[in-house]
Amino acid sequence: MSTQIVKTQITKTQITKTPVTKNEMEISFxxxxxxxxxxxxxxxxxxxxxxxxxxxxADVKTAVSEAxxxxxxxxxxxxxxxxxxxERPVTECPIHPGKVRLKCVLEGDVLHIEVEDKGKGIADxxxxxxxxxxxxxxxxxxxxGFAFMEAFMDDLEVESVPGQGTIVRMMKKMxxxxxxxxxx
Amino acid sequence: xxxxxIIDNCLMVRLPxxxxxxxxxxxxxxxxxxxxxxxxxxxxxxxxxxxxxxxSGIGIIMGRYRKIAxxxxxxxxxxxxxxxxxxxxxxxxxKIVEVLA
Ligand SMILES: Nc1ncnc2c1ncn2[C@@H]1O[C@H](COP(=O)(O)OP(=O)(O)O)[C@@H](O)[C@H]1O
Ligand SMILES: [Mg+2]
Numbered sequence: 001m002s003t004q005i006v007k008t009q010i011t012k013t014q015i016t017k018t019p020v021t022k023n024e025m026e027i028s029f030x031x032x033x034x035x036x037x038x039x040x041x042x043x044x045x046x047x048x049x050x051x052x053x054x055x056x057x058a059d060v061k062t063a064v065s066e067a068x069x070x071x072x073x074x075x076x077x078x079x080x081x082x083x084x085x086x087e088r089p090v091t092e093c094p095i096h097p098g099k100v101r102l103k104c105v106l107e108g109d110v111l112h113i114e115v116e117d118k119g120k121g122i123a124d125x126x127x128x129x130x131x132x133x134x135x136x137x138x139x140x141x142x143x144x145g146f147a148f149m150e151a152f153m154d155d156l157e158v159e160s161v162p163g164q165g166t167i168v169r170m171m172k173k174m175x176x177x178x179x180x181x182x183x184x
Numbered sequence: 185x186x187x188x189x190i191i192d193n194c195l196m197v198r199l200p201x202x203x204x205x206x207x208x209x210x211x212x213x214x215x216x217x218x219x220x221x222x223x224x225x226x227x228x229x230x231x232x233x234x235x236x237x238x239x240s241g242i243g244i245i246m247g248r249y250r251k252i253a254x255x256x257x258x259x260x261x262x263x264x265x266x267x268x269x270x271x272x273x274x275x276x277x278x279k280i281v282e283v284l285a
Binding site: 033034036037055061066069073080081131139144147151 | 212246
């Protein structure tokens with residue numbers, strides 16, 4: 001028996017240096033209310049090295065929370081959070097299976113966020129995006145989710161097909177926003 | 185300190201560190217229980233511990249306001265930071281909530 005010694009030669013073409021200014025992450029998690037905080041903390045950690053201001057960080061966390069919560073409660077209709085699960089047996093609150101996909105791309109100091117679900121979808125997108133419009137007033141929803149995403153991010157794009165799902169794309173330039181006081 | 189406290193005819197709700205949908209049902213259900221059982225006229229939301237909020241917090245306040253407004257009740261908010269105040273403004277909540285300094 002002979003031992004074969006393979007000499008590996010690393011050529012220049014094998015090492016493709018990705019520019020340090022671009023960074024990407026993608027996670028997929030169950031559509032349950034516990035993961036709302038997980039998602040926004042994950043995104044906050046992803047951009048932490050840019051030294052964002054507290055306001056910027058709060059803006060991004062709120063926007064992520066809105067999109068992810070929408071996928072969970074509207075897309076997959078998993079309405080109840082800790083309260084109902086705490087007070088009633090969990091079996092009384094069936095959890096619909098489904099995943100939420102969260103993708104972040106950092107290009108320099110520009111953060112792109114994508115939140116996707118394969119849930120119910122939105123029939124009338126224009127109406128859904130109106131401030132204070134909600135299809136779930138009985139669940140104490142305010143209808144301000146899309147309005148907050150729009151206000152706290154630089155750009156918002158929503159794509160939805162009824163019966164197939166929803167994709168929310170948001171963009172924000174980090175490290176540049178001066179505090180803007182909003183008028184009523 | 186208790187999360188829900190009755191002082192005279194007021195219900196004081198001490199909100200958690202993170203006000204989101206996950207905890208919203210817990211806050212709403214308990215607040216409503218006190219409002220029904222203890223003849224609460226006014227509700228005070230205390231944001232002292234709150235470090236994060238999304239639109240679920242706006243829903244919590246609007247929902248409690250609807251429960252007490254028909255009896256002349258009022259909603260107050262204390263320890264409101266800049267970020268939360270901004271959400272109040274965007275939602276037009278300043279018309280129904282009195283923010284105390
Ligand atoms: N991912 C989604 N899947 C299905 N419907 C959605 C989704 N996101 C939003 N919607 C619809 O759009 C409406 C408005 O959303 P939003 O502004 O976040 O308000 P809220 O969540 O308080 O209802 C929701 O009530 C719901 O009908
Ligand atoms: Mg929403």
